[in-house]
Each structure stands twice: as C-alpha cells, then as structure tokens.
Amino acid sequence: MEQLRVTNQDREHVVEHVKAAYAEGRFDELEFEDRLERAMTARTHGDLMPIMSELYGPRGVPMPRPVPPRATPARMHTGPTESPERLAASAAHGLAAIGFPIVGPLIFLLTGGKTSPYIRQHALEALNFHLTVIGASILLPITVVGVVLLPVIWVAAFVLSIAGAVSALTEGSFRYPMTLRLVK
Incomplete structure (x- = not known):
C-alpha cells in the first residue's frame, strides 16, 4: 500500500x-x-x-492540540499605552485635515506603521477616507447636485479628520463612514 x-x-x-x-x-x-x-x-x-x-498520530487519533495562551491585554490590540504612538496616529488624521490628505497619512503609514499596529490602523483609515473624498471630489462635479454637495463633503471630511485625531489621542478606534477601503 x-x-x-x-x-x-x-x-x-x-x-x-x-x-x-x-x-x-x-x-x-x-x-x-x-x-x-x-x-x-x-x-x-x-x-x-x-x-x-x-x-x-500513528493510529489516526488526533494529536492533542497545544492550548493557545490566554489573550492578555498586550496581545489584544485595544490601543497603545505609549504616548508617541497615540500622537503619531493622531497626526496621521490631523495632517490630512489641514491640507495633506494623502501625504500625511502615507508618511505615518510608511514610517510608524511598520512597527506599530496602532499607527498603521489609524493611518490606513485616514488614507482610505481621504482617497475616497478625493475620488468623490473628482466625480461629483459631473452632476449639478454634486457641485452643491462638494463643499458639504469637504467640511464633513475636515470635521471627521479632527474626530479621528481626537479618537487616536484617546486610544480609541475610529472608522470613517462611507469609505472605500482601497489600501489594505
């Protein structure tokens, strides 16, 4: 056999x-x-x-599985305890709010996002949201209603970016609404 x-x-x-x-x-x-x-x-x-x-095992009996270690707060990512991580994550949102919608989050994604999952999470969220806003800003002027909505979308983007920055400072998780998550 x-x-x-x-x-x-x-x-x-x-x-x-x-x-x-x-x-x-x-x-x-x-x-x-x-x-x-x-x-x-x-x-x-x-x-x-x-x-x-x-x-x-040799007789077809499943080998005992190792018991996974219990999840500790260090393993579950609820937010960093380090102040620099919170500040960098907040800056990813803040730079997007003040006129650097792609460059700001991208800088923090490529630098701090490599070592900190918290910074990566917030920088990705800000980047994806602002890519969505830029896409909408390009496509909406095609329609008359879109032209009227454009300033409202920009104000909402500014307000949501500030809310994201504050959430990052307080170790919170923040998800922008109606966002196409193009960058993973």
Whole structure:
C-alpha cells in the first residue's frame, strides 16, 4: 500500500487536513509550508502517511492540540499605552485635515506603521477616507447636485479628520463612514 501511487485527489485530501491543522494553530507558517510542499510533491501513499501521522498520530487519533495562551491585554490590540504612538496616529488624521490628505497619512503609514499596529490602523483609515473624498471630489462635479454637495463633503471630511485625531489621542478606534477601503 505504501508504494501505491497517489492521485491528485489523495494529495488534495491531505492538503485540506494540513490547511485545517494550520488554521487551528497546530503549527507555524514554516511547518505549514513544509507539510504543504511534501503533500503536493508526494508520489506514493508512503510519502503522504508521515504527514498524516504528524497530524493525527500513528493510529489516526488526533494529536492533542497545544492550548493557545490566554489573550492578555498586550496581545489584544485595544490601543497603545505609549504616548508617541497615540500622537503619531493622531497626526496621521490631523495632517490630512489641514491640507495633506494623502501625504500625511502615507508618511505615518510608511514610517510608524511598520512597527506599530496602532499607527498603521489609524493611518490606513485616514488614507482610505481621504482617497475616497478625493475620488468623490473628482466625480461629483459631473452632476449639478454634486457641485452643491462638494463643499458639504469637504467640511464633513475636515470635521471627521479632527474626530479621528481626537479618537487616536484617546486610544480609541475610529472608522470613517462611507469609505472605500482601497489600501489594505
């Protein structure tokens, strides 16, 4: 049986088990990629059996899963405790409000966003919102109603940017309304 050649369906079956185990957190990305590679290049059932044994043990009984560590406030991102992070996240919104709608959030996204998820979250939100406002500012003048709405949208963008800046300073999460989230 171990020398019997496998079909694509056999490989896919093992790949599904590997994906499920990875989704459960039973191994890290490197181990996932290793098992995936071995499963996809397997030629015989003897090549697939060790992978399944690693997942379910030698007798097909699922291996006990490691208990994930309890989420601590440091792991759950509710906001930074560091003042510089709050200030930088607030500045991403604030620079957008005072006339740098793309450059301001983009600077903080590319600098502080690489090391701080809090700064990244706020800079992305500000960037996406202001890209939406700029898109609306380009498209709305095509209609008569759009011309009338344009100043209202700009005032709303200014007010919402200030609200985002204040929210970032107080360690809050802020989502702009009616935003196309183009940048992930």
